[in-house]
Amino acid sequence: MKMEIFRGVHHIKLPLKRGALDHVNVYLIEGKKGNLLIDTGWNTPESFSTLKDELKAQGFEFKDISQIVITHSHSDHYGTAGRIKDLSGAKIAMSDIEAGLLHLRYEDMAVLIDQVSLFLRANGAPESELAQLSEASLPVREFVVPAMPDIKLKAGRRISMEPFEFKVLFTPGHSPGHICLYEPNRKYLFAGDHVLPDISPNVGLHPQSGENPLGDFISSLKALLKLEINFVFPGHGPVFSGLGQRVSQLLHHHEQRIAAILEAMDSEASSVYQIATQVPWNTDVEPTSFKKLPALDRRLAMLETLAHLQLLVSQGRVKKITKGDSFFYQVEDTGKR
Numbered sequence: 001m002k003m004e005i006f007r008g009v010h011h012i013k014l015p016l017k018r019g020a021l022d023h024v025n026v027y028l029i030e031g032k033k034g035n036l037l038i039d040t041g042w043n044t045p046e047s048f049s050t051l052k053d054e055l056k057a058q059g060f061e062f063k064d065i066s067q068i069v070i071t072h073s074h075s076d077h078y079g080t081a082g083r084i085k086d087l088s089g090a091k092i093a094m095s096d097i098e099a100g101l102l103h104l105r106y107e108d109m110a111v112l113i114d115q116v117s118l119f120l121r122a123n124g125a126p127e128s129e130l131a132q133l134s135e136a137s138l139p140v141r142e143f144v145v146p147a148m149p150d151i152k153l154k155a156g157r158r159i160s161m162e163p164f165e166f167k168v169l170f171t172p173g174h175s176p177g178h179i180c181l182y183e184p185n186r187k188y189l190f191a192g193d194h195v196l197p198d199i200s201p202n203v204g205l206h207p208q209s210g211e212n213p214l215g216d217f218i219s220s221l222k223a224l225l226k227l228e229i230n231f232v233f234p235g236h237g238p239v240f241s242g243l244g245q246r247v248s249q250l251l252h253h254h255e256q257r258i259a260a261i262l263e264a265m266d267s268e269a270s271s272v273y274q275i276a277t278q279v280p281w282n283t284d285v286e287p288t289s290f291k292k293l294p295a296l297d298r299r300l301a302m303l304e305t306l307a308h309l310q311l312l313v314s315q316g317r318v319k320k321i322t323k324g325d326s327f328f329y330q331v332e333d334t335g336k337r
Contacts, residue, residue, distance in 0.1 A: 015050060037065045040077065047080065068085065071193070077193070095154075095170070133295055137296060137299075171194040175209075184227075199237075200254075206306075212311060224247065271328055276290055
């Protein structure tokens with residue numbers, strides 16, 4: 001495979017072992033005084049050897065990487081950052097918000113699992129499923145070598161990698177401190193998981209998500225339309241053009257999801273779990289029922305449902321009802337459906 005897809009931009013596909021996605025994209029940006037790696041893949045033997053071999057095929061070694069930018073802290077984008085830093089001496093950069101998530105996500109996971117368990121219980125997850133749902137993401141911990149960033153990025157910061165000049169864009173939603181890198185001279189957008197060509201990024205409400213993640217996602221998605229962008233370099237799938245059309249498709253997807261959630265709600269107040277069980281969920285093959293989804297996908301479906309409900313609450317279309325330690329949702333005005 002030809003790695004250098006544009007002059008100075010090397011595209012590497014790293015394998016993923018689990019889930020619907022079979023690879024994650026990382027990008028090596030070739031500069032005159034150093035090289036920038038955008039995202040790192042999982043720390044698995046297959047992923048690491050693929051990265052090493054692809055770099056070598058283009059005349060690079062790990063020691064040639066001077067900086068690593070992580071778009072967000074999810075394991076498939078951050079997993080090998082610590083290992084690459086040890087081999088190269090490169091500085092790791094990520095947003096300050098994402099940096100704040102690392103300790104609970106990858107080092108003191110028992111605390112986060114307890115938080116997630118309480119959160120899921122409050123939103124209707126039955127006791128018989130609670131442990132399975134709470135611990136569903138635990139296996140990916142083995143694919144991460146944690147390392148704190150050397151540089152904490154703020155929106156608007158410039159990253160110079162001559163002849164490239166990147167601007168950091170704050171694009172919360174899929175993760176609360178997600179960033180994209182924009183190269184205004186070439187009109188390139190390195191988008192992480194904010195905009196993907198073939199699937200809609202998961203946007204869920206949970207203890208590490210922020211208060212209104214879907215509202216944040218939609219706002220930051222629309223903000224991209226103000227920029228001139230010729231090519232989008234996503235975290236998964238092929239490089240593509242036509243950002244405006246893709247943004248329209250993603251916004252339409254969420255409109256359809258809102259309609260499905262409202263349709264699933266009856267006149268009585270319902271828990272998030274109850275609502276999620278009534279919504280059709282897409283798989284690689286066809287829509288399927290909530291109950292047939294694997295544990296992690298059931299959890300993601302619950303959290304995605306909750307993100308949509310929170311957006312509807314902020315719009316005054318749905319009300320949130322607290323009963324003891326539990327939360328329920330009810331349509332505020334059926335005329336607004």
